[in-house]
Structure formats: C-alpha cells, structure tokens
Amino acid sequence: MRSLIGPDGPVALAEGVHWIGALDPDLRSFDVIVRTANGTSYNAYAVRGSGGVAIIDTVKAEFAGAFFARLEAVARYDEIRFIVLNHLEPDHTGALPELLRRAPQAQVLLSPRGLPLLRALLRDDFGRYDIRPVTTGETASLGDCALEFFTTPYVHWPDTQCTWFARQRILFTCDLFGSHFCDARLFNDEAGDFRLAFEHYFDRIMRPFRSFVTEALDLLEPLDFALIAPSHGPILRTNPRDYLQRTRALAKARLGAGPExxxxxxxxxxxxxxxxxxxxxxxxxxxxxxxxxxxxxxxxxxxxxxxxxxxxxxxxxxxxxxxxxxxxxxxxxxxxxxxxxxxxxxxxxxxxxxxxxxxxxxxxxxxxxxxxxxxxxxxxxxxxxxxxxxxxxxxxxxxxxxxxxxxxxxxxxxxxxxxxxx
Amino acid sequence: MEKATLTFTDVATTVTVPAGTRIIEMSEKVGSGITYGCREGECGTCLTHVIEGAENLSEPSALELRVLAENMAGRKDRLACQCRILGGAAKVRPG
Missing domain, CATH: 3.40.50.360 (Flavodoxin domain)
Incomplete structure (x- = not known):
C-alpha cells in the first residue's frame, strides 16, 4: 500500500522547485462527471528564486492543512512574492483565500479571463490584494530567474493558462496533461499504470474543447521542457513529450471527416x-x-x-x-x-x-x-x-x-x- | 418607428428590426449560434464578431468594455446581450 501513503513533507522536483500539494485517495467521483477509481491529487508547487518564492496553484479547501504544512517546510509566508493561478476551479483555489490572508503582499497572477471568477471568490477582499492579469509572453521575475505565462483558454475553462519556468525547464500546466490518479510516488516513472486515468481524464474533461487543446499544444510544444507538472495525477518527468503527443492524438476527431x-x-x-x-x-x-x-x-x-x-x-x-x-x-x-x-x-x-x-x-x-x-x-x-x-x-x-x-x-x-x- | 437591419451570416439571415434592438433579441430567434449565457453582460458567452456596420451599433458601456477586455476580445467584437443596433445595417457572426 505504499502508493496510498502520502509523502510527509514537500517533494523536490528540481533545485528550488517543490511539490506542496495534497493527496485525495478516497475520491470516487470528481466534478460529478468523472469517476475516479484511483482517487486524485491536487498538485501545487513552490518555485524559489533569489528574489522570493512563487506558489503555483493551491488545493481543494479540505486539503488546505496538508498544503500549508508542506508550503511552510519550504518557504516563509513573507517570502511569497507571487501566487500563480493557472486555473480557478475550486480544487485549485480552495486554499487561496487563506493563503492570501497569510501572504497579503503576494501579487496574484492569472489570465484576464480569470478575473471575474477571482472577484466572485474573494468578494469584498478582491480590492485589497495586488492582482495582475497576464497573457502569453508576460513574465514575473523572481530575481535570478523568472516565470513566463502562456494563455491557453478552454483547457478546460476559459481562464486556463500555463506557466513556464525556463531555469529548470518545467512546464506547469494545471489541468492539461492531468489525470485523476492518486499515487504517493508522485512521478510518472514510479507511479502505477495510470494510462487509463490519463485517457479517461481527457475524454471527460478536455474532449469538448479539443480544438482549444490542439491550439494550446501548438503554443507549448516548442518549449524545451524536461518536466511537465500538472495539477492532478503523476508529475511527468520521464518522456514528458510522449504525453503531449498522446494528447495531440486524443484531441483529433475519433473518426475522420470525408471530402463531403x-x-x-x-x-x-x-x-x-x-x-x-x-x-x-x-x-x-x-x-x-x-x-x-x-x-x-x-x-x-x-x-x-x-x-x-x-x-x-x-x-x-x-x-x-x-x-x-x-x-x-x-x-x-x-x-x-x-x-x-x-x-x-x-x-x-x-x-x-x-x-x-x-x-x-x-x-x-x-x-x-x-x-x-x-x-x-x-x-x-x-x-x-x-x-x-x-x-x-x-x-x-x-x-x-x-x-x-x-x-x-x-x-x-x-x-x-x-x-x-x- | 425607425428600422434597422441585422444580418446573421452563420444562418444566412437578414432581419429588419426596430432601431434600438439588442442583437441577442434577434440572434436567438433566427437560430444564429450567437446565444446567451447570463444575459447580463458578465460571462462573455454571446461574444459577437461585427463584420460590417460597427458604426451603427451602440457605444459599449463600461461593463461591456471590461468584459470584452477580460475575454481578450478583438477590436471588432461586441457582446450581443449589451449591444443595440441604432439604425442602418450591421452584419455579424458568432465571435
């Protein structure tokens, strides 16, 4: 049962980059529409540079305790310079209001389409924080390194974006390349066989937006990534490009169109x-x-x-x-x-x-x-x-x-x- | 009553309407793919691309401008639930 035991603390992905998410092995249905025989994980990350720390996404509200414990093991709240919201669905923003209370100096970075949701999420507190919409090509400096943003709408909500950390060649994709598969070994080369979960996730979450997925893949494929860090399921560090190619195949219409x-x-x-x-x-x-x-x-x-x-x-x-x-x-x-x-x-x-x-x-x-x-x-x-x-x-x-x-x-x-x- | 014409190219339909009509009021009736989500100018679902006649449409309100910006809409895009035709003709399609 090793796969169901969570790592006690944060897990290093590369120097200065840690997984600080949470595991939810008992979940059996996600968003009503996805069956999750293997549970899921809510992956969040901390990225450190010489000028501070960026937190990339958070977790579902009831897992906030595990998230904050792992965060506190890698950073102080007053070091947090940025909070990146690649997607504002509640399973990624559940801990956000509390995180902002603990790190009110942090600048929140999100796609412009995310703004109405953030207003609804923070309500009267929205105006109290430093909120900056970002689009493709914009960056956020962490001193000796930076995050770069890619607007990838409708994978699978209007607000979705991806974040690129060039120094370690890590691409944070939130729901894109995700799978509902809870395995405490975290990485694709150690976790159990999650191929069914990966494909089921695409079918239930991404398929209605397959043209947008293809557009996102076109935008991201030129990046020389060594690791894909999605928000659900295994972190893709071995042959990450295989998952991009598989997603490209899944995003094609199942049956071809004829000339008529x-x-x-x-x-x-x-x-x-x-x-x-x-x-x-x-x-x-x-x-x-x-x-x-x-x-x-x-x-x-x-x-x-x-x-x-x-x-x-x-x-x-x-x-x-x-x-x-x-x-x-x-x-x-x-x-x-x-x-x-x-x-x-x-x-x-x-x-x-x-x-x-x-x-x-x-x-x-x-x-x-x-x-x-x-x-x-x-x-x-x-x-x-x-x-x-x-x-x-x-x-x-x-x-x-x-x-x-x-x-x-x-x-x-x-x-x-x-x-x-x- | 002053009249205006709206053409919905996705259903090859031109409809004569009273000046002041909101695009969404006609788009749904003629079967265009310009359909509403919230109808209150918040969600951006009814994003509409104006092919011709932008000058015959009402000026966007501050709310519409904000929602267009947040939806990264193009220069020729409007919200059908907010935008009225004031006279003359305009040609539109789903955005």
Whole structure:
C-alpha cells in the first residue's frame, strides 16, 4: 500500500522547485462527471528564486492543512512574492483565500479571463490584494530567474493558462496533461499504470474543447521542457513529450471527416411518421452536391459511437415524436451526451410528427441552441403521418439544410415579427 | 418607428428590426449560434464578431468594455446581450 501513503513533507522536483500539494485517495467521483477509481491529487508547487518564492496553484479547501504544512517546510509566508493561478476551479483555489490572508503582499497572477471568477471568490477582499492579469509572453521575475505565462483558454475553462519556468525547464500546466490518479510516488516513472486515468481524464474533461487543446499544444510544444507538472495525477518527468503527443492524438476527431459535408439525420419514431419525415429529409439532403447524409434510428443505436460520428459531422437533424408533451427519452439522452463532444460551428435542425400539441420539435431546438449550434431553418412539424406534400416539404427541408452546410443557402430576409414567430 | 437591419451570416439571415434592438433579441430567434449565457453582460458567452456596420451599433458601456477586455476580445467584437443596433445595417457572426 505504499502508493496510498502520502509523502510527509514537500517533494523536490528540481533545485528550488517543490511539490506542496495534497493527496485525495478516497475520491470516487470528481466534478460529478468523472469517476475516479484511483482517487486524485491536487498538485501545487513552490518555485524559489533569489528574489522570493512563487506558489503555483493551491488545493481543494479540505486539503488546505496538508498544503500549508508542506508550503511552510519550504518557504516563509513573507517570502511569497507571487501566487500563480493557472486555473480557478475550486480544487485549485480552495486554499487561496487563506493563503492570501497569510501572504497579503503576494501579487496574484492569472489570465484576464480569470478575473471575474477571482472577484466572485474573494468578494469584498478582491480590492485589497495586488492582482495582475497576464497573457502569453508576460513574465514575473523572481530575481535570478523568472516565470513566463502562456494563455491557453478552454483547457478546460476559459481562464486556463500555463506557466513556464525556463531555469529548470518545467512546464506547469494545471489541468492539461492531468489525470485523476492518486499515487504517493508522485512521478510518472514510479507511479502505477495510470494510462487509463490519463485517457479517461481527457475524454471527460478536455474532449469538448479539443480544438482549444490542439491550439494550446501548438503554443507549448516548442518549449524545451524536461518536466511537465500538472495539477492532478503523476508529475511527468520521464518522456514528458510522449504525453503531449498522446494528447495531440486524443484531441483529433475519433473518426475522420470525408471530402463531403456530412449531415446525420437521427430520429426516434413511434408509428413510423417521424421515420418517414427523417427519410425524406435524408433523401433531400442527398440531392445537394457535396453533401453526404446518413440516417439513424436511435432506438437501435448506441449513443457513445454515435457521438464519435457527430463529432466528425458538419450537421445533425434530430427527430422526435411528441409523447406526453415531450420529446422522447432516447433523444434527450443523446442531447444530454452532446455536451461531451465539441460542437463548435455545427448546424442543427429539429423535426417530428405529433398528434395533439407537438412540443418536441421546439424542445430539441432549444436544447441545440443552448449547445450553441446554429439552426438556420425553423423546425419541421407534421401532424400524424406526413402526406405526400409534407414528405416533399421534408425533402425540401433536407435540401435547404444541405445548402446551408455548403454555404449555398439563399439569403433569408425577415421582418422582426416573422422572425419572432419562428 | 425607425428600422434597422441585422444580418446573421452563420444562418444566412437578414432581419429588419426596430432601431434600438439588442442583437441577442434577434440572434436567438433566427437560430444564429450567437446565444446567451447570463444575459447580463458578465460571462462573455454571446461574444459577437461585427463584420460590417460597427458604426451603427451602440457605444459599449463600461461593463461591456471590461468584459470584452477580460475575454481578450478583438477590436471588432461586441457582446450581443449589451449591444443595440441604432439604425442602418450591421452584419455579424458568432465571435
């Protein structure tokens, strides 16, 4: 059980650099969305130069005691010149208010996007401290050495940044390259096999922002780093570049995109009416050159592989009948899962058959809009089974969606009341 | 009532609106990807890139300027929940 016993004090990463974090071996669910069979760690670091000490990130509030004990073993509070916040989620800022009370002279360094969160975290105390937003290329001098900052938004919050300590070639990346894997041996070459945790972490935390991850990797890859110090899981001192390359591979769409624009028509149907509409929309979209449409009956499909396909597609049209004034559960399950993948710039559309009230289409549209898809065509609703004319309208709907995907849609001109009517 | 036109290029839609309309009021109705988070000018979710007609939009408030700066927004970016079209035409897309 050596792996579950915490180191008593700080752990040296290099001369002047120490791990001062905390271990949380009993955690079994992180942020509700990540299962953590191996617990996790909250890695924080102290960096010493001739002009003072920088603290890089803190820990979850209930682990503040361990954090302060390790900090006090490497620095006095009045030596702390900087507190770097690479990310303001509570598992990294839980000890911040107390740290600032103990080291009120410290300058807080964070990305500009972190400011509103810091205001909310410190509330009335915000104005009492020296707070400095920093962006890529800015530095903070520790006398004979310096920290340099790299703005890397959305890995995985808007505020995320990385900090580079050139003297020891250490890159502090907070959640990027992290894993929920608690092992007191701390370093990747000593810890147990954490590959599953590393990949699961990416899937649950970073995948919805995979384009931003790639941008961050492009920014960081030129650095000649000898060690990556993330905020969760093992510290990557042996072959750290392998983790960057693996992350780059994970950040690619699971399925490649073809030369044509891809529209997925996904539906659930109770009596075949919504299925008929779906077929018509699919057939219409197929008529547009440069578009490849595909049809899926969600009742017979697994959601996880469908997500891979949606991630690679350019647009989705979701169809549901209205049952009990609602869209059906399979469609809701799929729409809930859509938050797990990147949807930036995708086209969305809704359709469905109904008997009495037909709320499902509007509900789907609202959800897709909430996910920030663009919905260029108002949803298509048909009462009971579609007539020949309604099937023709379905084909037209599919053609128009396909035209939007290709940037060939005729411009739509509306007056405000028309637009409001949808 | 004075009219203005807003074009949302991501959905190829132009809509005629009363002068003074906030962009967010129309963007959601026409299905544009410009959608809101807080609707109070704090979160930056509705960041909007102005392609043409910036001169026809309301001046940004101190709050909007602060949120734009904190979001490292470009010179042609605005917040759809704060920004009104005052007349003429403007062309926008999600920021």
């Amino acid at each position: 624009k891809a529209l997925l028509v996904i539906y659930v149907s109770a009596y075949g009416a919504t299925a008929g509409l779906a077929q018509a929309i699919h057939d219409g979209a197929e008529q547009e050159p440069g578009v490849r449409a595909a049809l899926f009956d969600l009742e017979g499909a697994e959601i996880a592989p469908l997500l891979d396909l949606i991630e690679a597609a350019d647009g989705i049209a979701l169809g549901s009948p209205t049952i009990n004034g609602d869209a059906v559960r399979r469609i809701w399950d799929l729409m809930a899962a859509l938050a797990e993948i990147e949807l930036r710039g995708k086209l969305g559309a809704a359709f469905g058959s109904y008997g009495w009230s037909g709320e499902a289409v509007r509900m789907i549209e609202t959800r897709l809009q909430g996910l920030k898809l663009r919905l260029p065509e108002p949803g298509l609703r048909v009462r009971l089974h579609p007539s020949a004319e309604e099937l023709a309208e379905g084909q037209d709907f599919g053609r128009r969606l396909a035209a939007h995907l290709c940037g060939r849609a005729p411009a739509r001109v509306l007056d405000a009341p028309e637009a409001a009517a949808g």
